[in-house]
Amino acid sequence: MNKWQSFIKEYQNYLRLERGLSLNTIENYSFDIEKLVLFLKENNIDETPITIPEEIVQQFVYEISSKVNARSQARIISGLKSFFNYLIFEDYRTETPMELIEVPKTGRKLPDTLSVEEIDNLIAAIDLSTLEGERNRAILETLYSCGLRVSELVTLKISDLFFEEGFVKITGKGDKQRFVPIGKTTEKYITIYKEQIRTQIKVQKGFEDTLFLNRRGKQLTRAMIFTIIKDLVPKINLKKNISPHTFRHSFATHLLENGADLRSIQLMLGHESITTTEIYMHLDRKFLAQVLNKFHPRK
Incomplete structure (x- = not known):
């Protein structure tokens, strides 16, 4: 079961750094997964988070349904869905074993998406009188315009920039x-x-080709990118819980809403499966109605 503990730890870091959840909330999410791990152990089932099939998860859900009330069951299922969606987001899996497992509607909130105006306001709130300000503006512009994962941003190299061709290698x-x-x-x-x-920073050995550096001349951490974004939120009185991933999600959503096809978005996001790309598509009913009215022959 060591495989599970490793993935659970990665997931906990994601919930803390990317989504900014409290320790108590993270513990609750982890507890839901631990219930599944215990079920596998008690039944001598040797499956990892990457290999576990839908049938095994269904057996687990059936078993807990006889032990807990509907509300607790819904919470456990929601927690597992979140975990397996994370594995898809991180390209560990191409599909979720929770696809056909229904959960009572409990008002689960879809991920926040920033509007173009909100992104512009966040960037405009950066203090450009500091060296870090110019760096942070370049960071947010890159996150949004290229739809990068935060891990891809912090490891971006100067040698990856092909501006003459109009591309960046990720x-x-x-x-x-x-x-x-x-x-x-x-x-x-x-x-x-x-x-x-960057030319004013004393670059440490091993980071000569790293594009975005901290004050000490080393590669920025994922946590630092999260902090940069969080510090800007109150400056524009934004009432949304955002993270570096919000910019990637907004990148994909804005492309789709402006007519880009899923296959092109898939290539830019670096998804192996088109199913993964569809998860990022935060479409409201109003936009879908506009699509129908514009393109359907019986509008």
């Missing part, structure tokens, strides 16, 4: 590489940072 999960288009505005802010700010 190294994603499993060291798989892809080329993502980059806009002129983002190119401009990266260039300002690289030529005017």
Whole structure:
């Protein structure tokens, strides 16, 4: 069961750093997964988070349904759905074993998406009078314009920038590489940072090619990117719980809403499966109605 503990720990870090959840909430999420792990152990079932099939999870849900009330059952199922969706987001799985397992509607909130105006306001709130300010502007512009995972952002290399061709080379999960288009505005802010700010930093050995550096000349951490974003939220009185992933989610959503096809978005996000890309599509009913009215012959 060591495999489960390893993935649970990664998931806990994701909930803390990416989603900014409290320790108590994270413990509750983890407790739901531990119930499944205990079920596997008691029944001598040797499955990992990556290999466990839908049938095994259904057996577990059936068993707990006779032991807990409907509300507790719904919470456990929701917790497991969140865990397996995380595994899909991180490209550990291509599909969830929770697909056909229903959960009572409990008002579960979809991930927040930033509007273009909100993104502009966040970037405008950055204090550009500091060296870190110019860096942070380039960071947020890159997150949004390229739809990067935070891990891809902090490991981005200067040698990965192909501005003449209009692309950036991204190294994603499993060291798989892809080329993502980059806009002129983002190119401009990266260039300002690289030529005017980064040159003033004493770069530590081993980080000579790392694009975004901290004050000590080393690679930024995922937690630091999260903090940069969180510190901007109160400055514009934003009432949303956002993280670096919010910019990636907004990138995909805005592309879709403006007519981009899922296959193109899939390639830019670096997803192996189109099913994974669909999970990012935070579409409200109003937008779907607009699509129907615009394209259906019986509008």
